[in-house]
Amino acid sequence: MSENDKIFKDRGEEILYNLDVLNICNFDRVKKAYENQIKDYIKNSLIPNISLHVNNGVVKISMKELAKLGFEDLINITLSDITGYYKVKDWIEKLLEEELRKSGENKCYNVVLCDYPEEFEVSMREIPYYVNKVVKFNGVIISASYPCVLSKKHLYICPKCGRIKEVYFDELFWNDKVFCKFCGGKMEFANVVDYEDFQELVIQDLSDESEYYGIKEHPIVWYCGAKSYYFGHVRITGIVREVPKNSKSRIYDFIVQAINVEKLGVEKPLINLTEEDVKNIKKVAKRGYIIDILADILIPPLFCDDAIVRKAILLQQIAPYLEDRGKINILLVTDVGIDKTDILKRIGSIPGNNFINIAALKWEDLTVSYDKRSNILGEFFTVNGGVVPRTLGVLCIDDFNENKKLSTKLSESFERNVLTVNKGSFYNIPAECSFLCACYPKTKFRKLDPKKSIIKQIEIPSILLKNFDLIFPIRNIPNKCRDKEVAKYIFLKYVDSDNEEIEGYDYVFVDVGEEKIKIDFNFVVKYIFYSRHLTPIFTDEAIEKISNWYDEMRKNHYITAKQLNTVIKLSIAVAKAKLKNYVDEEDVKEAIDIIMHYLKQVVYNPKKGIIDVTLLYKNKI
Numbered sequence: 326m327s328e329n330d331k332i333f334k335d336r337g338e339e340i341l342y343n344l345d346v347l348n349i350c351n352f353d354r355v356k357k358a359y360e361n362q363i364k365d366y367i368k369n370s371l372i373p374n375i376s377l378h379v380n381n382g383v384v385k386i387s388m389k390e391l392a393k394l395g396f397e398d399l400i401n402i403t404l405s406d407i408t409g410y411y412k413v414k415d416w417i418e419k420l421l422e423e424e425l426r427k428s429g430e431n432k433c434y435n436v437v438l439c440d441y442p443e444e445f446e447v448s449m450r451e452i453p454y455y456v457n458k459v460v461k462f463n464g465v466i467i468s469a470s471y472p473c474v475l476s477k478k479h480l481y482i483c484p485k486c487g488r489i490k491e492v493y494f495d496e497l498f499w500n501d502k503v504f505c506k507f508c509g510g511k512m513e514f515a516n517v518v519d520y521e522d523f524q525e526l527v528i529q530d531l532s533d534e535s536e537y538y539g540i541k542e543h544p545i546v547w548y549c550g551a552k553s554y555y556f557g558h559v560r561i562t563g564i565v566r567e568v569p570k571n572s573k574s575r576i577y578d579f580i581v582q583a584i585n586v587e588k589l590g591v592e593k594p595l596i597n598l599t600e601e602d603v604k605n606i607k608k609v610a611k612r613g614y615i616i617d618i619l620a621d622i623l624i625p626p627l628f629c630d631d632a633i634v635r636k637a638i639l640l641q642q643i644a645p646y647l648e649d650r651g652k653i654n655i656l657l658v659t660d661v662g663i664d665k666t667d668i669l670k671r672i673g674s675i676p677g678n679n680f681i682n683i684a685a686l687k688w689e690d691l692t693v694s695y696d697k698r699s700n701i702l703g704e705f706f707t708v709n710g711g712v713v714p715r716t717l718g719v720l721c722i723d724d725f726n727e728n729k730k731l732s733t734k735l736s737e738s739f740e741r742n743v744l745t746v747n748k749g750s751f752y753n754i755p756a757e758c759s760f761l762c763a764c765y766p767k768t769k770f771r772k773l774d775p776k777k778s779i780i781k782q783i784e785i786p787s788i789l790l791k792n793f794d795l796i797f798p799i800r801n802i803p804n805k806c807r808d809k810e811v812a813k814y815i816f817l818k819y820v821d822s823d824n825e826e827i828e829g830y831d832y833v834f835v836d837v838g839e840e841k842i843k844i845d846f847n848f849v850v851k852y853i854f855y856s857r858h859l860t861p862i863f864t865d866e867a868i869e870k871i872s873n874w875y876d877e878m879r880k881n882h883y884i885t886a887k888q889l890n891t892v893i894k895l896s897i898a899v900a901k902a903k904l905k906n907y908v909d910e911e912d913v914k915e916a917i918d919i920i921m922h923y924l925k926q927v928v929y930n931p932k933k934g935i936i937d938v939t940l941l942y943k944n945k946i
């Protein structure tokens with residue numbers, strides 16, 4: 326080493342040393358300044374309400390709450406780097422344990438500092454710009470390692486002066502040589518002081534979900550916690566780290582070291598709505614025909630000129646989240662010439678939804694596959710969730726009758742919220758989504774023969790057919806008026822390239838009092854997410870209307886409890902779409918119109934002149 330190099334090296338170590346001392350001093354100062362206040366907080370607010378904070382032995386402490394109480398410096402230390410985070414966390418854990426012991430409880434909790442303010446929310450693309458900073462983002466787990474145990478805290482000892490130092494595992498990525506801060510001697514590894522459950526998760530951006538095979542951003546998340554995650558939509562709070570690919574590598578990966586992982590779903594929606602959004606949603610909801618207005622933007626009439634079908638698909642988006650009973654499954658049987666793929670892709674682009682073409686897929690693509698992967702920490706097995714566990718809303722399946730083996734296996738998830746996978750032993754894979762499927766008829770020219778039964782023309786086995794709530798044919802009938810509209814739209818869209826969005830097709834303005842509110846695809850998506858979480862209750866009149874309809878139908882036609890169930894689900898969705906607290910007769914009427922539109926076209930027996938759903942059960946293929 327030349328003299329110059331040595332100076333540089335010394336200078337470098339000096340800077341590092343100073344930074345570290347600064348950090349330790351800071352923490353010690355903050356500890357001293359806050360100790361009594363934190364103890365008070367633990368004693369007076371945390372322990373009396375501990376049941377609200379505890380889940381699986383984990384105590385979650387809200388940073389928003391601590392900020393309100395004036396603990397900013399403490400929060401800043403948790404944000405400075407991951408070591409700072411662990412120091413504060415371990416300290417609060419220790420104080421909590423002490424306070425609990427004083428009150429006679431000998432319990433040990435794992436403290437998680439979470440619920441950082443919204444300003445930490447970033448998109449996945451921005452993650453590399455936030456090295457060593459706290460970030461928050463939403464995504465879907467596409468791969469998860471089996472949980473392993475990680476040595477979190479290591480004890481090093483200096484053979485020269487006998488001083489000891491605790492080293493957190495992440496500090497060792499950089500350098501496995503630890504030097505004594507006081508005499509400069511090389512410290513020796515003595516012991517592991519603390520272990521933690523560890524998982525590596527690979528997360529995918531929600532907005533990339535529709536591009537199933539063009540995966541782009543997928544940050545790796547390292548997560549330490551008692552609960553393991555394999556599937557689903559999650560919100561990650563963590564600190565961005567650069568980690569070398571291996572101990573000798575100069576190539577780095579951006580890794581998010583998770584502080585907290587929350588599952589998204591009913592209570593925590595996948596997209597954030599601003600106050601302004603909610604205000605506008607409530608305003609337009611009061612308008613008449615709001616469902617039709619929204620449905621026409623969700624699926625432009627150019628794609629599908631059947632208003633009831635468009636409405637049913639909108640209601641399907643609003644319906645999920647009542648658990649398995651709430652799912653509405655729809656099958657579209659279209660003539661060639663109808664852009665079924667465009668309709669499905671459009672619906673598949675809603676956050677949480679997905680689009681697939683089943684023809685070329687394997688069972689693993691839909692359910693789960695197992696793999697081996699390695700990183701700087703070692704090698705481990707991973708679980709890779711397929712498209713079904715990755716879909717929380719609606720899974721759009723194109724060419725549904727082009728892969729009979731797969732579609733039949735999938736039918737289990739139409740009714741239940743799980744799929745059973747046999748890998749030596751049986752595993753339950755979550756299947757929370759509902760299904761929007763589309764196919765062409767299996768006729769010579771891929772055109773429906775209106776004189777023949779639709780069921781006989783699609784070659785879908787009964788076991789699957791009976792699980793659809795609604796089946797709609799969409800015919801490609803030349804229509805001068807519509808064809809002219811299509812031509813006009815295409816002209817506006819592609820010839821005049823400045824016109825990216827065209828009023829009346831891609832968006833409309835609705836009058837709300839003095840105001841005009843723009844309704845475009847984005848607005849409809851927000852509206853769907855807002856209305857999904859509502860839980861309207863049936864009025865007595867509505868219940869009576871449904872049971873009257875059912876009795877009447879049972880007398881003259883042949884339907885089953887499945888259709889009754891569909892009317893109930895649709896009625897709830899109609900009320901939710903109008904943002905109502907109650908399901909009334911009018912909502913039930915709209916629901917009945919939708920199901921009758923299906924029954925009359927698909928299961929009408931012309932010989933007997935009745936609706937007969939047993940036709941669905943007789944489709945032997």
Ligand SMILES: [Zn+2]
Nearest residue numbers: 483486505508
């Ligand atoms: Zn020493």
